[in-house]
Amino acid sequence: MALALILGWWLVAGSRAQELPRPSLSLHPSQGVSLGDNVTLRCHLPQPAARVELYKEGYSGFKKQAHMDMVQDMAEFPLISVKKEDGVRYQCQYWLLEPPGTLEKSEPVELVVTDPNYPPAKISLIPKECVETGTNVTIQCDNQEFGGIIFLHKDGHSAPLQHQKPNDQATATFTLFGVTVADSGTYRCSYRIGGFYLLSSPLGDGVTLEVTPAPAPPGDERRSHGNLVVAVVRGCAAALVFGLGLYFVLDACSLWIRRDNSPGGEDN
Ligand SMILES: *[C@@H]1O[C@H](CO)[C@@H](O)[C@H](O)[C@H]1NC(C)=O
Numbered sequence: 001m002a003l004a005l006i007l008g009w010w011l012v013a014g015s016r017a018q019e020l021p022r023p024s025l026s027l028h029p030s031q032g033v034s035l036g037d038n039v040t041l042r043c044h045l046p047q048p049a050a051r052v053e054l055y056k057e058g059y060s061g062f063k064k065q066a067h068m069d070m071v072q073d074m075a076e077f078p079l080i081s082v083k084k085e086d087g088v089r090y091q092c093q094y095w096l097l098e099p100p101g102t103l104e105k106s107e108p109v110e111l112v113v114t115d116p117n118y119p120p121a122k123i124s125l126i127p128k129e130c131v132e133t134g135t136n137v138t139i140q141c142d143n144q145e146f147g148g149i150i151f152l153h154k155d156g157h158s159a160p161l162q163h164q165k166p167n168d169q170a171t172a173t174f175t176l177f178g179v180t181v182a183d184s185g186t187y188r189c190s191y192r193i194g195g196f197y198l199l200s201s202p203l204g205d206g207v208t209l210e211v212t213p214a215p216a217p218p219g220d221e222r223r224s225h226g227n228l229v230v231a232v233v234r235g236c237a238a239a240l241v242f243g244l245g246l247y248f249v250l251d252a253c254s255l256w257i258r259r260d261n262s263p264g265g266e267d268n
Contacts, residue, residue, distance in 0.1 A: 020104075023045050025092045030158060034116060036082065037082050038079065041079065043071075045071060045073050048072050050095050051094065052094045053092065057108070087197040088110075090109050091107070110198055113197070113198065114200050115193075120205065121143040122141070123141050123187065123188065123189050125139055125209060129207065129209060133178075137175070139173075142169075142171050143170050148166075149194075150163065150189055152164075152174045152187060154185050160190075179209070189203075
Protein backbone atom coordinates (compact mmCIF):
# COMPACT_ATOMS: atom_id res chain seq x y z
CA MET A 1 0.00 0.00 0.00
CA ALA A 2 2.73 2.44 1.04
CA LEU A 3 4.75 1.44 -2.00
CA ALA A 4 1.75 2.07 -4.28
CA LEU A 5 1.24 5.51 -2.70
CA ILE A 6 4.89 6.41 -3.13
CA LEU A 7 4.86 5.15 -6.71
CA GLY A 8 1.65 7.10 -7.40
CA TRP A 9 3.08 10.29 -5.93
CA TRP A 10 6.29 9.82 -7.91
CA LEU A 11 4.34 9.34 -11.15
CA VAL A 12 2.16 12.41 -10.53
CA ALA A 13 5.12 14.56 -9.48
CA GLY A 14 7.12 13.31 -12.47
CA SER A 15 4.36 14.02 -14.98
CA ARG A 16 3.71 17.46 -13.48
CA ALA A 17 7.38 18.39 -13.76
CA GLN A 18 7.35 17.25 -17.39
CA GLU A 19 4.24 19.25 -18.29
CA LEU A 20 5.67 22.55 -17.08
CA PRO A 21 7.95 23.97 -19.75
CA ARG A 22 11.33 25.57 -19.07
CA PRO A 23 11.84 29.30 -19.42
CA SER A 24 14.32 30.56 -22.01
CA LEU A 25 16.94 33.24 -21.57
CA SER A 26 18.22 35.54 -24.34
CA LEU A 27 20.77 38.35 -24.61
CA HIS A 28 20.13 41.72 -26.27
CA PRO A 29 22.31 42.42 -28.15
CA SER A 30 23.22 38.75 -28.59
CA GLN A 31 26.71 39.32 -30.04
CA GLY A 32 29.54 41.82 -29.94
CA VAL A 33 29.13 43.11 -26.37
CA SER A 34 32.28 45.02 -25.41
CA LEU A 35 33.61 46.02 -21.99
CA GLY A 36 31.58 49.04 -20.80
CA ASP A 37 28.53 48.25 -22.99
CA ASN A 38 25.05 47.63 -21.63
CA VAL A 39 23.31 44.35 -22.28
CA THR A 40 19.86 43.08 -21.30
CA LEU A 41 19.07 39.51 -20.24
CA ARG A 42 15.49 38.55 -21.02
CA CYS A 43 13.83 35.57 -19.36
CA HIS A 44 10.87 34.41 -21.47
CA LEU A 45 8.16 32.59 -19.50
CA PRO A 46 5.70 30.03 -20.83
CA GLN A 47 3.14 31.22 -18.22
CA PRO A 48 2.75 34.02 -15.64
CA ALA A 49 5.02 33.61 -12.62
CA ALA A 50 5.04 34.78 -9.02
CA ARG A 51 8.79 35.30 -9.20
CA VAL A 52 11.63 35.11 -11.73
CA GLU A 53 15.23 34.69 -10.64
CA LEU A 54 18.46 35.29 -12.57
CA TYR A 55 21.49 33.09 -11.86
CA LYS A 56 25.09 33.93 -12.75
CA GLU A 57 27.91 31.39 -13.00
CA GLY A 58 30.73 31.73 -10.51
CA TYR A 59 33.75 29.60 -9.59
CA SER A 60 31.52 27.51 -7.31
CA GLY A 61 28.51 27.14 -9.61
CA PHE A 62 25.46 29.27 -10.41
CA LYS A 63 24.50 31.91 -7.82
CA LYS A 64 21.32 33.97 -7.55
CA GLN A 65 21.98 37.42 -8.93
CA ALA A 66 18.62 39.23 -9.14
CA HIS A 67 14.89 38.59 -9.03
CA MET A 68 11.59 40.12 -10.15
CA ASP A 69 8.07 39.52 -8.75
CA MET A 70 4.73 39.03 -10.52
CA VAL A 71 5.86 38.62 -14.12
CA GLN A 72 3.46 38.04 -17.02
CA ASP A 73 5.59 36.65 -19.85
CA MET A 74 9.06 38.22 -19.77
CA ALA A 75 11.44 39.52 -17.11
CA GLU A 76 14.24 41.90 -18.16
CA PHE A 77 17.49 42.10 -16.22
CA PRO A 78 19.72 44.92 -17.46
CA LEU A 79 23.51 44.70 -17.04
CA ILE A 80 24.96 48.20 -17.02
CA SER A 81 28.58 48.80 -18.12
CA VAL A 82 29.69 45.20 -18.57
CA LYS A 83 32.91 44.14 -16.83
CA LYS A 84 35.24 41.18 -17.46
CA GLU A 85 33.61 39.32 -14.57
CA ASP A 86 30.23 39.50 -16.35
CA GLY A 87 31.57 37.31 -19.16
CA VAL A 88 30.10 34.05 -17.83
CA ARG A 89 27.01 31.87 -18.29
CA TYR A 90 23.54 32.84 -17.04
CA GLN A 91 20.31 30.98 -16.32
CA CYS A 92 16.84 31.99 -15.17
CA GLN A 93 14.16 30.17 -13.23
CA TYR A 94 10.52 30.93 -12.40
CA TRP A 95 8.27 30.28 -9.41
CA LEU A 96 4.54 29.66 -9.74
CA LEU A 97 1.92 31.07 -7.40
CA GLU A 98 -0.55 28.25 -8.02
CA PRO A 99 0.44 25.46 -7.53
CA PRO A 100 3.34 26.91 -5.57
CA GLY A 101 6.79 25.64 -6.50
CA THR A 102 9.99 26.29 -8.41
CA LEU A 103 10.53 25.12 -11.92
CA GLU A 104 13.49 24.01 -13.97
CA LYS A 105 16.13 26.53 -14.94
CA SER A 106 16.56 27.71 -18.51
CA GLU A 107 19.41 26.43 -20.68
CA PRO A 108 22.60 28.35 -19.76
CA VAL A 109 23.37 31.31 -22.04
CA GLU A 110 26.92 32.60 -22.61
CA LEU A 111 27.70 36.29 -22.43
CA VAL A 112 30.95 36.67 -24.39
CA VAL A 113 32.55 40.05 -23.63
CA THR A 114 34.85 41.67 -26.19
CA ASP A 115 38.00 43.13 -24.66
CA PRO A 116 39.46 45.70 -27.08
CA ASN A 117 42.83 45.43 -25.30
CA TYR A 118 43.56 42.18 -27.15
CA PRO A 119 45.01 42.67 -30.64
CA PRO A 120 42.76 41.38 -33.45
CA ALA A 121 43.79 38.17 -35.23
CA LYS A 122 45.43 38.43 -38.65
CA ILE A 123 43.69 36.77 -41.56
CA SER A 124 44.79 35.49 -44.97
CA LEU A 125 43.08 33.75 -47.87
CA ILE A 126 44.66 30.95 -49.96
CA PRO A 127 44.89 30.70 -52.99
CA LYS A 128 43.44 34.18 -53.72
CA GLU A 129 40.37 36.37 -53.26
CA CYS A 130 38.74 35.60 -56.60
CA VAL A 131 38.16 31.91 -57.36
CA GLU A 132 35.85 29.69 -59.40
CA THR A 133 33.19 27.41 -57.91
CA GLY A 134 34.51 24.04 -56.75
CA THR A 135 37.85 25.44 -55.54
CA ASN A 136 39.05 24.53 -52.04
CA VAL A 137 39.70 27.80 -50.23
CA THR A 138 41.79 28.01 -47.07
CA ILE A 139 41.46 30.81 -44.55
CA GLN A 140 44.26 31.18 -42.03
CA CYS A 141 43.93 33.15 -38.79
CA ASP A 142 46.88 34.03 -36.62
CA ASN A 143 46.40 35.26 -33.04
CA GLN A 144 50.01 35.98 -32.05
CA GLU A 145 50.24 33.18 -29.49
CA PHE A 146 47.39 34.25 -27.25
CA GLY A 147 46.17 30.63 -27.33
CA GLY A 148 42.52 29.93 -26.56
CA ILE A 149 40.24 29.18 -29.49
CA ILE A 150 40.11 30.96 -32.86
CA PHE A 151 36.69 31.63 -34.46
CA LEU A 152 35.89 32.22 -38.13
CA HIS A 153 33.05 34.68 -38.77
CA LYS A 154 31.28 35.75 -41.93
CA ASP A 155 29.71 39.22 -42.17
CA GLY A 156 25.91 38.97 -42.00
CA HIS A 157 25.95 35.79 -39.88
CA SER A 158 25.48 36.29 -36.14
CA ALA A 159 27.11 33.00 -35.05
CA PRO A 160 30.71 32.03 -35.92
CA LEU A 161 30.99 29.53 -38.80
CA GLN A 162 33.82 27.39 -37.40
CA HIS A 163 36.26 27.35 -34.51
CA GLN A 164 39.59 25.71 -33.90
CA LYS A 165 42.50 25.63 -31.47
CA PRO A 166 45.53 27.35 -33.00
CA ASN A 167 48.61 25.18 -33.71
CA ASP A 168 52.11 25.80 -32.27
CA GLN A 169 52.57 28.69 -34.72
CA ALA A 170 49.38 30.35 -33.30
CA THR A 171 47.60 29.65 -36.59
CA ALA A 172 44.17 28.14 -37.22
CA THR A 173 43.50 26.83 -40.73
CA PHE A 174 39.87 26.76 -41.90
CA THR A 175 39.09 25.11 -45.24
CA LEU A 176 35.99 25.76 -47.33
CA PHE A 177 35.78 22.67 -49.56
CA GLY A 178 34.41 23.08 -53.08
CA VAL A 179 33.15 26.65 -52.65
CA THR A 180 29.88 27.78 -54.24
CA VAL A 181 28.74 31.30 -55.15
CA ALA A 182 26.99 31.42 -51.74
CA ASP A 183 30.43 31.29 -50.06
CA SER A 184 31.22 34.75 -51.45
CA GLY A 185 31.46 37.35 -48.71
CA THR A 186 33.69 38.92 -46.10
CA TYR A 187 35.36 36.70 -43.50
CA ARG A 188 36.95 37.74 -40.18
CA CYS A 189 38.58 36.05 -37.23
CA SER A 190 38.37 36.52 -33.49
CA TYR A 191 39.71 34.47 -30.63
CA ARG A 192 38.56 33.63 -27.15
CA ILE A 193 41.19 33.86 -24.50
CA GLY A 194 41.26 30.70 -22.39
CA GLY A 195 40.30 30.90 -18.71
CA PHE A 196 37.18 31.14 -16.63
CA TYR A 197 35.72 34.34 -18.09
CA LEU A 198 34.33 34.38 -21.62
CA LEU A 199 36.50 37.10 -23.13
CA SER A 200 37.01 37.65 -26.83
CA SER A 201 39.32 39.72 -29.00
CA PRO A 202 37.59 42.23 -31.28
CA LEU A 203 36.79 41.03 -34.81
CA GLY A 204 39.82 41.49 -37.06
CA ASP A 205 40.14 42.95 -40.55
CA GLY A 206 38.06 41.19 -43.18
CA VAL A 207 39.10 39.35 -46.33
CA THR A 208 36.58 39.25 -49.16
CA LEU A 209 36.10 36.07 -51.13
CA GLU A 210 34.47 36.29 -54.53
CA VAL A 211 33.33 33.01 -56.08
CA THR A 212 32.45 33.11 -59.78
CA PRO A 213 30.68 30.25 -61.60
CA ALA A 214 33.21 28.09 -63.46
CA PRO A 215 32.64 28.11 -67.28
CA ALA A 216 31.39 24.73 -68.55
CA PRO A 217 34.31 22.64 -69.95
CA PRO A 218 34.32 22.45 -73.82
CA GLY A 219 33.57 18.69 -73.69
CA ASP A 220 30.18 19.43 -72.12
CA GLU A 221 29.22 21.77 -74.92
CA ARG A 222 30.07 19.18 -77.60
CA ARG A 223 28.05 16.55 -75.71
CA SER A 224 24.99 18.80 -75.47
CA HIS A 225 25.33 19.64 -79.18
CA GLY A 226 25.43 15.88 -79.89
CA ASN A 227 22.33 15.39 -77.77
CA LEU A 228 20.48 17.99 -79.82
CA VAL A 229 21.36 16.22 -83.09
CA VAL A 230 20.17 12.88 -81.69
CA ALA A 231 16.89 14.49 -80.56
CA VAL A 232 16.27 16.05 -83.99
CA VAL A 233 17.00 12.74 -85.81
CA ARG A 234 14.67 10.87 -83.46
CA GLY A 235 11.93 13.47 -83.97
CA CYS A 236 12.25 13.20 -87.77
CA ALA A 237 12.22 9.39 -87.66
CA ALA A 238 9.08 9.43 -85.49
CA ALA A 239 7.35 11.85 -87.89
CA LEU A 240 8.33 9.65 -90.86
CA VAL A 241 7.00 6.47 -89.21
CA PHE A 242 3.76 8.25 -88.26
CA GLY A 243 3.37 9.64 -91.79
CA LEU A 244 3.96 6.21 -93.37
CA GLY A 245 1.45 4.63 -90.98
CA LEU A 246 -1.14 7.27 -91.85
CA TYR A 247 -0.49 6.78 -95.55
CA PHE A 248 -1.03 3.01 -95.33
CA VAL A 249 -4.22 3.42 -93.28
CA LEU A 250 -5.68 5.95 -95.73
CA ASP A 251 -4.62 3.80 -98.66
CA ALA A 252 -6.33 0.74 -97.14
CA CYS A 253 -9.50 2.78 -96.54
CA SER A 254 -9.62 4.06 -100.10
CA LEU A 255 -9.08 0.48 -101.40
CA TRP A 256 -11.94 -0.72 -99.20
CA ILE A 257 -14.24 2.05 -100.41
CA ARG A 258 -13.31 1.44 -104.03
CA ARG A 259 -14.00 -2.32 -103.67
CA ASP A 260 -17.38 -1.65 -102.03
CA ASN A 261 -18.37 0.73 -104.80
CA SER A 262 -17.21 -1.47 -107.69
CA PRO A 263 -20.28 -2.75 -109.56
CA GLY A 264 -20.94 -6.51 -109.33
CA GLY A 265 -18.32 -6.86 -106.68
CA GLU A 266 -20.71 -8.78 -104.42
CA ASP A 267 -22.32 -10.86 -107.12
CA ASN A 268 -19.24 -12.92 -107.86
C1 LIG B 1 39.49 19.58 -52.25
O1 LIG B 1 39.84 18.83 -51.13
C2 LIG B 1 39.37 17.50 -51.14
C3 LIG B 1 39.67 16.86 -49.81
O2 LIG B 1 40.98 17.08 -49.41
C4 LIG B 1 40.04 16.77 -52.31
O3 LIG B 1 39.55 15.45 -52.36
C5 LIG B 1 39.70 17.49 -53.60
O4 LIG B 1 40.38 16.88 -54.66
C6 LIG B 1 40.09 18.95 -53.50
N1 LIG B 1 39.59 19.63 -54.68
C7 LIG B 1 40.32 20.47 -55.40
C8 LIG B 1 39.63 21.12 -56.55
O5 LIG B 1 41.49 20.74 -55.13
